[in-house]
Structures are given as structure tokens and as C-alpha cells.
Amino acid sequence: MxxxxxxxxxxxxxxxxxxxxxxxxxxxxxxxxxxxxxTEPRKQAYADFYKHYDSAKEFEAMREAGVFQSVRPSGE
Incomplete structure (x- = not known):
């Protein structure tokens, strides 16, 4: 066999x-x-974040914190 x-x-x-x-x-x-x-929850999270995002307010907060070198804080 x-x-x-x-x-x-x-x-x-x-x-x-x-x-x-x-x-x-x-x-x-x-x-x-x-x-x-x-992917879908991530897209929804971005949409929710930018729905109430104010870029001018964020810029002012970073400027006051001294993040930028070329922009002086408004107190100076």
C-alpha cells in the first residue's frame, strides 16, 4: 500500500x-x-467642535498667554 x-x-x-x-x-x-x-464619530466630533468655535477669541487667548513672538499682548 x-x-x-x-x-x-x-x-x-x-x-x-x-x-x-x-x-x-x-x-x-x-x-x-x-x-x-x-470615521463617522470622528467627523461628528469635528463638526460639533467647529459649530461653536470662535477663532478670534482663541487668537486673543493665545496672544494674552504670550504664545506668539511677533504679536504683543494688549496690555503692553
Missing amino acids: SLPKPAMRGLLGKRLRFHLPIAFALSLITATVFKYSV
Whole structure:
């Protein structure tokens, strides 16, 4: 009794027909989960932040704190 020969011809194509759809489906699922668990909340957080952001007020606060070298605080 001898061992059967391994099927080498067409092995890559046979394996790809099985694994390629699985890999494609998993990548779509991963991309969808990432979009709705990371990207969408991040976009919403940016929208909420800039809804009430006042850049002039922020500039004045940084100027008073002495962050800028070329802008003097208003007290001087």
C-alpha cells in the first residue's frame, strides 16, 4: 500500500477559488466596521467642535498667554 500522490497541478487556482471570496468579504466587513466605528464619530466630533468655535477669541487667548513672538499682548 503506497501513499497517493499529492495534487500539485492546479493547486493555486483551486485554493484561490476558495480563499479569494472569503478574503474579499472579510475586507469589506472590516472597512464597513472601521467607517462606522471610527470615521463617522470622528467627523461628528469635528463638526460639533467647529459649530461653536470662535477663532478670534482663541487668537486673543493665545496672544494674552504670550504664545506668539511677533504679536504683543494688549496690555503692553
